[in-house]
Amino acid sequence: MKVHEGSYVNGAWQPVTTAESVAVVNPATEEVIAHVAAGSAQDVDAAVRAARAAFPDWAATPPARRAARIAALRDAVAARADEIAATVTAELGAPPKLAQAVHVGLPVAVAGSYAELLATYPFEEKVGNSTVLMEPVGVVGAITPWNYPLHQIVAKVVPALAAGCTVVLKPAENTPLTALLFAQAVHESGLPAGVFNMVTGLGPVAGQALVEHEGVDMVSFTGSTAVGRRVGALAGGAVKRVALELGGKSASVLLPGADVAAAVRGSLANALSNSGQRCSALTRVLVHRDRYEEAVAVAAEALAGYVPGERLGPLVSAAQRDRVVGYIEKGIAEGARLVTGGPTPPLARGFYVSPTLFADVTPEMTIAQEEIFGPVVVFLRYEDEEDALRIANGTDYGLAGAVWGEPEAATAFARRMEAGQIDVNGGRFNALAPFGGYKRSGIGRELGAHGLTEYLHTKSLQF
Numbered sequence: 001m002k003v004h005e006g007s008y009v010n011g012a013w014q015p016v017t018t019a020e021s022v023a024v025v026n027p028a029t030e031e032v033i034a035h036v037a038a039g040s041a042q043d044v045d046a047a048v049r050a051a052r053a054a055f056p057d058w059a060a061t062p063p064a065r066r067a068a069r070i071a072a073l074r075d076a077v078a079a080r081a082d083e084i085a086a087t088v089t090a091e092l093g094a095p096p097k098l099a100q101a102v103h104v105g106l107p108v109a110v111a112g113s114y115a116e117l118l119a120t121y122p123f124e125e126k127v128g129n130s131t132v133l134m135e136p137v138g139v140v141g142a143i144t145p146w147n148y149p150l151h152q153i154v155a156k157v158v159p160a161l162a163a164g165c166t167v168v169l170k171p172a173e174n175t176p177l178t179a180l181l182f183a184q185a186v187h188e189s190g191l192p193a194g195v196f197n198m199v200t201g202l203g204p205v206a207g208q209a210l211v212e213h214e215g216v217d218m219v220s221f222t223g224s225t226a227v228g229r230r231v232g233a234l235a236g237g238a239v240k241r242v243a244l245e246l247g248g249k250s251a252s253v254l255l256p257g258a259d260v261a262a263a264v265r266g267s268l269a270n271a272l273s274n275s276g277q278r279c280s281a282l283t284r285v286l287v288h289r290d291r292y293e294e295a296v297a298v299a300a301e302a303l304a305g306y307v308p309g310e311r312l313g314p315l316v317s318a319a320q321r322d323r324v325v326g327y328i329e330k331g332i333a334e335g336a337r338l339v340t341g342g343p344t345p346p347l348a349r350g351f352y353v354s355p356t357l358f359a360d361v362t363p364e365m366t367i368a369q370e371e372i373f374g375p376v377v378v379f380l381r382y383e384d385e386e387d388a389l390r391i392a393n394g395t396d397y398g399l400a401g402a403v404w405g406e407p408e409a410a411t412a413f414a415r416r417m418e419a420g421q422i423d424v425n426g427g428r429f430n431a432l433a434p435f436g437g438y439k440r441s442g443i444g445r446e447l448g449a450h451g452l453t454e455y456l457h458t459k460s461l462q463f
């Protein structure tokens with residue numbers, strides 16, 4: 001099987017300096033479908049040098065011209081929509097409808113939003129006797145996870161380019177084929193050579209080399225909290241700017257005024273989308289003790305509709321499947337009530353896990369505290385609103401949340417939750433609203449105007 005070149009540097013595909021490669025596995029069939037080159041520190045160095053060389057001209061390019069290039073990039077990605085969706089299905093296992101609508105649709109919309117934002121974004125403002133200039137931070141090292149292979153790339157690369165930064169991307173090793181298509185789209189969009197560069201490969205090798213490289217001014221990382229800590233410590237040691245989008249354990253709180261059926265179905269749809277491989281998944285459902293059994297019954301019925309191999313895709317890898325099954329076994333061992341699902345594989349082939357519901361879960365249980373990253377939802381019982389708030393805020397994470405109930409009470413509750421984005425009564429995802437975490441869920445924000453400012457310095461001129 002041919003090894004795909006994974007190093008796109010200075011506007012051209014380059015062979016990497018190692019003979020190493022990463023195997024890409026289709027998680028629905030367990031078959032190896034491709035090999036992609038694994039770059040070394042030397043390859044990362046070449047990419048960073050190209051990004052540094054391209055920085056002055058790109059930073060000086062007027063925003064309207066940067067917007068035109070970003071619009072062209074959006075169009076080049078959209079033109080490859082079918083190919084990208086099929087690739088996301090092949091390497092991540094996303095069901096085809098989800099792949100089209102979310103894995104391709106969302107990044108196309110996000111890229112378009114930055115082309116539009118550049119038309120009006122004020123890169124200068126007056127503050128008393130000062131003029132404040134917003135200037136690009138420099139060379140950005142972007143490191144992305146596999147769960148939304150294209151969205152995670154676009155949510156970093158496009159605002160960085162919009163700000164006037166140049167970029168070196170190290171995409172996730174499980175889903176490099178989507179990243180190769182993105183680089184191809186960059187090539188077709190006519191972005192000047194060296195403005196976007198990419199090196200595929202392993203996190204501890206190519207990823208770490210990128211974080212440590214002296215020519216990188218900022219690291220933008222999305223992934224696990226464990227790796228994020230390390231990346232943050234390295235960047236902090238070098239006094240580099242860092243943005244971290246990490247894990248979550250988000251709560252969906254059904255206040256006494258909630259429509260229980262709608263709230264449970266809405267929470268499950270959120271928690272099980274992408275096979276539960278979502279950092280912002282609403283995996284803890286909190287219900288008042290008077291409505292608890294009713295909510296669990298609705299959930300059990302709704303979960304029957306998430307048929308593995310149809311509506312529910314596999315997990316990305318055998319390792320992730322094993323990790324999730326381990327959490328299910330731990331939930332049983334710690335005394336939670338297994339309502340549906342469980343550790344037994346639902347299909348003979350593929351890294352599938354049954355949609356799993358635990359009831360009688362208490363806040364200190366492992367399955368109520370740690371991120372599982374699979375189709376597993378836990379239901380907790382609360383006594384009153386203060387108890388619900390304590391449980392909702394009682395984890396190390398603070399990425400997202402949801403509240404359901406009478407609108408005023410639900411909004412007041414949402415204001416007291418420690419999380420970066422909270423959906424009130426099923427409020428829809430907004431690709432222009434800032435996305436990011438409180439507490440151990442991260443530092444910084446992505447998307448919209450807030451996502452752009454991450455990549456900007458301020459400079460004040462006094463008159």
Ligand code: NAD
Nearest residue numbers: 144145146171172203204207208223224227245246247279
């Ligand atoms: P991961 O931390 O294992 O890997 C993420 C990226 O970091 C990959 O590209 C990997 O190659 C790289 N990496 C690994 N070790 C590295 C090192 N030592 N130095 C530099 N880079 C390194 O995470 P994952 O398994 O790919 O993704 C799942 C995690 O991502 C989950 O915890 C999830 O919550 C989190 N996530 C967060 C968000 C968010 O926006 N907050 C979004 C999606 C996923």
